[in-house]
Amino acid sequence: MKNNFLSKDDLIQARERIKNQVKKTPVLTSSSINEITGANIFFKCENFQKVGAFKFRGASNAVLSLKENELRNGIATHSSGNHAAAISLAAKLKNIPAYIVMPHTAPEIKKKAVANYGAKIIFSEPTLKSREEKLNEVIAETNANFIHPFDNYDVIAGQSTASQEIFEEFNDIDFIITPVGGGGLLSGTSLSTKYFSPKTKVIGAEPKGADDAFRSFYDKKIYPSVNPKTICDGLLTQLSEKTFNIIINNVDEILTAEEETIIESMKLIWERMKIIIEPSSAVALAIVKENQEKFLNKNVAIILTGGNVDLTNLPFK
Amino acid sequence: MKNNFLSKDDLIQARERIKNQVKKTPVLTSSSINEITGANIFFKCENFQKVGAFKFRGASNAVLSLKENELRNGIATHSSGNHAAAISLAAKLKNIPAYIVMPHTAPEIKKKAVANYGAKIIFSEPTLKSREEKLNEVIAETNANFIHPFDNYDVIAGQSTASQEIFEEFNDIDFIITPVGGGGLLSGTSLSTKYFSPKTKVIGAEPKGADDAFRSFYDKKIYPSVNPKTICDGLLTQLSEKTFNIIINNVDEILTAEEETIIESMKLIWERMKIIIEPSSAVALAIVKENQEKFLNKNVAIILTGGNVDLTNLPFK
Numbered sequence: 001m002k003n004n005f006l007s008k009d010d011l012i013q014a015r016e017r018i019k020n021q022v023k024k025t026p027v028l029t030s031s032s033i034n035e036i037t038g039a040n041i042f043f044k045c046e047n048f049q050k051v052g053a054f055k056f057r058g059a060s061n062a063v064l065s066l067k068e069n070e071l072r073n074g075i076a077t078h079s080s081g082n083h084a085a086a087i088s089l090a091a092k093l094k095n096i097p098a099y100i101v102m103p104h105t106a107p108e109i110k111k112k113a114v115a116n117y118g119a120k121i122i123f124s125e126p127t128l129k130s131r132e133e134k135l136n137e138v139i140a141e142t143n144a145n146f147i148h149p150f151d152n153y154d155v156i157a158g159q160s161t162a163s164q165e166i167f168e169e170f171n172d173i174d175f176i177i178t179p180v181g182g183g184g185l186l187s188g189t190s191l192s193t194k195y196f197s198p199k200t201k202v203i204g205a206e207p208k209g210a211d212d213a214f215r216s217f218y219d220k221k222i223y224p225s226v227n228p229k230t231i232c233d234g235l236l237t238q239l240s241e242k243t244f245n246i247i248i249n250n251v252d253e254i255l256t257a258e259e260e261t262i263i264e265s266m267k268l269i270w271e272r273m274k275i276i277i278e279p280s281s282a283v284a285l286a287i288v289k290e291n292q293e294k295f296l297n298k299n300v301a302i303i304l305t306g307g308n309v310d311l312t313n314l315p316f317k
Numbered sequence: 318m319k320n321n322f323l324s325k326d327d328l329i330q331a332r333e334r335i336k337n338q339v340k341k342t343p344v345l346t347s348s349s350i351n352e353i354t355g356a357n358i359f360f361k362c363e364n365f366q367k368v369g370a371f372k373f374r375g376a377s378n379a380v381l382s383l384k385e386n387e388l389r390n391g392i393a394t395h396s397s398g399n400h401a402a403a404i405s406l407a408a409k410l411k412n413i414p415a416y417i418v419m420p421h422t423a424p425e426i427k428k429k430a431v432a433n434y435g436a437k438i439i440f441s442e443p444t445l446k447s448r449e450e451k452l453n454e455v456i457a458e459t460n461a462n463f464i465h466p467f468d469n470y471d472v473i474a475g476q477s478t479a480s481q482e483i484f485e486e487f488n489d490i491d492f493i494i495t496p497v498g499g500g501g502l503l504s505g506t507s508l509s510t511k512y513f514s515p516k517t518k519v520i521g522a523e524p525k526g527a528d529d530a531f532r533s534f535y536d537k538k539i540y541p542s543v544n545p546k547t548i549c550d551g552l553l554t555q556l557s558e559k560t561f562n563i564i565i566n567n568v569d570e571i572l573t574a575e576e577e578t579i580i581e582s583m584k585l586i587w588e589r590m591k592i593i594i595e596p597s598s599a600v601a602l603a604i605v606k607e608n609q610e611k612f613l614n615k616n617v618a619i620i621l622t623g624g625n626v627d628l629t630n631l632p633f634k
Contacts, residue, residue: 026343028365047591048345267628274364274593274624307591311584314628 005246006157008195011188014157015164018060021093023049024165027301032272037288039295042173043269044166047277047307051085051113053234054162054305055149058184059086061158062147063094071096076144078124078131080106081234082306083149088117099144101134103127109310150184151240160188166301167196174298177284179305180204180213180254181235183243189303190250200301204247204254205283207231207262212238217247217254230259231315234280234306257286265289267316269304278309322563323474325512328505331474332481335377338410340366341482344618349589354605356612359490360586361483364594364624368402368430370551371479371622372466375501376403378475379464380411388413393461395441395448397423398551399623400466405434416461418451420444426627467501468557477505483618484513491615494601496622497521497530497571498552500560506620507567517618521564521571522600524548524579529555534564534571547576548632551597551623574603582606584633586621595626 025045034040046054063075074097077087084100091098098119102111103126114121124134139146147155162185163176176193180186183204190202206214210228216239225238239247257265266282269275284302288295342362351357363371380392391414394404401417408415415436419428420443431438441451456463464472479502480493493510497503500521507519523531527545533556542555556564574582583599586592601619605612 026345028343031367045591050348052591270593270628274362274369276587276591276593311587311631311633316628 005242006153006191010157011160011164011192011195014061014154015161017064018057018158018161021060021064022057022161025049025162027166027169028273028275030273033268033285036268037295038292039288039298039300041285041288042166042170042299042301043273044162044301044303045275046162047275047281047304051082051089052306052308053082053086054159054185054303055082055086056089057161058150058155058158058188059083059090059147061161062152062154063090065154066145070145073143073145074098075147076135076138076142077101077147077149078135079149080110082308084110084119085113085117087147088114088119091119092117097142097144099138099142101131101138103131107310148240150182151242153242156184156188156191156242156246158188159185160192162303163189163192163301164196167192170299170301171197172299173197173200173301175201175203175295176301176303177203177205177287178303179232179235179280179283180206181280182237183213183239183247185303185305186251187243187246190246194250201252202250203287204251205287206254206256207235207283208256208258210235211256213247214254214256216244217251220248231263232280232283234278235283255287255291257283257290261286261289263315275304276307276309277304278306279315281305281307322559323470323508327474328477328481328509328512331378331471332478334381335374335475335478338377338381339374339478342366342479344483344486345590345592347590350585350602353585354612355609356605356615356617358602358605359483359487359616359618360590361479361618361620362592363479364592364598364621368399368406369623369625370399370403371476371502371620372399372403373406374478375472375475375505376400376407376464378478379469379471380407382471383462387462390460390462391415392464393452393455393459394418394464394466395452396466397427399625401427401436402430402434404464405431405436408436409434414461416455416459418448418455420448424627465557467499468559470559473501473505473508473559473563475505476502477509479620480506480509480618481513484509487616487618488514489616490514490517490618492518492520492612493618493620494520494522494604495620496549496552496597496600497523498597499554500530500556500564502620502622503568504560504563507563511567518569519567520604521568522604523571523573524552524600525573525575527552528573530564531571531573533561534568537565548580549597549600551595552600572604572608574600574607578603578606580632592621593624593626594621595623596632598622598624
């Protein structure tokens with residue numbers, strides 16, 4: 001099976017394409033978390049990225065890769081999460097319309113964020129079938145260009161730019177860990193590691209209660225995400241053809257973490273680092289906490305994927 | 318009245334003395350907060366400082382300025398807040414004992430933080446009189462060296478290093494704003510501004526419900542802080558002789574902010590910047606929000622003083 005649908009040059013070009021539009025986020029360290037885990041952790045703060053999540057990298061690269069005539073009728077997607085906000089802002093910056101299909105059950109705060117960027121929201125039922133039907137209607141009507149949240153090489157190349165920035169700053173990373181939902185970030189990270197830091201091992205981190213990527217990786221076939229049970233609202237989706245193929249060829253391991261460790265890790269990052277991350281971002285640290293021996297005295301890069309969380313409804317007491 | 322009890326060289330030496338012990342904290346910006354306020358704000362993130370507050374700079378400089386024979390019997394202070402934790406860690410790093418007088422009513426979480434650094438806690442009643450009596454007893458018994466939270470030139474010089482770092486990175490700051498409680502940070506900031514960025518205006522920010530520094534500044538005499546009513550638990554103290562004298566000679570203005578604006582500003586920073594700050598840190602942004610015309614299109618540096626807050630008891634809904 002081919003493993004480089006995206007070349008090193010594609011990744012470099014993606015970085016060049018979006019660099020004036022995305023934030024170069026800081027890498028933070030915490031001596032107290034290092035003491036607790038025994039590892040030497042470098043946290044890449046994509047919670048500080050525009051729209052509060054790494055998703056803006058992929059959305060920006062996808063939009064900026066389209067030709068003017070492909071953008072003329074706007075862009076469309078279905079998402080109730082960070083990709084929706086990312087597409088909305090990327091469209092706004094290009095001054096083109098964005099059509100976002102969202103389940104009518106999505107939290108008010110997410111509807112507001114998308115509306116604030118000037119996107120048009122089309123409500124669907126909260127099923128994949130209804131979302132896809134609505135999306136097809138919207139595309140038929142508007143001729144907008146569909147940008148999938150992760151099954152899209154331009155999106156994957158955009159997500160790779162977070163780890164490109166890490167490897168530019170640090171040349172001695174033993175492990176890089178990212179959470180895995182649809183696999184856009186993990187696949188992009190695995191390619192940039194292969195091209196820019198080949199000695200680094202790539203690990204995907206998944207909640208035990210939503211372990212479809214873990215099983216897909218080891219059984220070498222895509223399992224659907226059925227009834228996932230986790231607080232990590234960003235990790236409920238399953239892998240796609242494109243992300244699966246890149247991941248099985250370039251990722252070293254997928255590990256799963258207990259829900260309790262994820263919540264503890266989230267609280268630890270809030271308390272010790274004074275930064276706000278969403279639950280999905282805490283899975284990578286949970287993996288380190290549950291596998292301390294593996295990471296002892298190692299240089300571990302972790303991508304903190306986002307910081308969009310309801311501040312009035314925190315999972316810890 | 319003399320206005321330079323601390324020379325430019327004293328400030329440079331303080332920076333040199335503590336630079337391997339304190340974190341050089343990042344300066345973050347937020348395009349959405351800039352849009353909301355119309356100003357161009359540079360947030361110096363002392364919430365990321367060790368012990369979660371700028372206080373570690375002053376404590377470090379004070380401890381590292383003492384001679385070995387002055388340190389032999391340890392150091393002592395009274396504080397229930399960030400200075401207590403800062404002194405405890407600075408002592409631990411020097412491998413000397415720390416004696417902290419704390420009101421027995423202090424929050425458990427603060428007692429724990431200090432105990433975790435290995436300091437000895439001596440409980441007092443929650444009055445200034447009882448605290449001072451207990452402290453005198455401790456000093457008589459131990460011969461420990463007393464380090465006042467702000468009425469101490471080494472502490473003030475240490476606090477000046479936060480703004481020294483700002484001015485090294487940015488040479489076109491129109492205003493620098495810090496909250497004012499006892500005045501250690503404001504006085505240190507005003508001196509470093511005078512020496513390193515004399516065109517920058519220095520503003521102290523105070524809650525309207527605890528406006529003793531505001532009144533002291535304009536009436537040119539120190540008022541006590543009587544029954545302060547504010548959520549800003551770091552800003553309840555009054556100015557001291559040393560901080561007052563520096564402030565009236567080197568600060569351009571003290572402005573006060575409404576409690577409601579402070580809470581709104583705190584929430585805004587959490588939501589848009591994805592960082593955790595304590596209420597006292599939000600007063601500076603509240604000043605900008607309440608005086609938008611003054612800061613329109615200006616480069617404004619704000620020191621976010623700390624991030625120690627009870628995550629299970631947030632002031633916003």
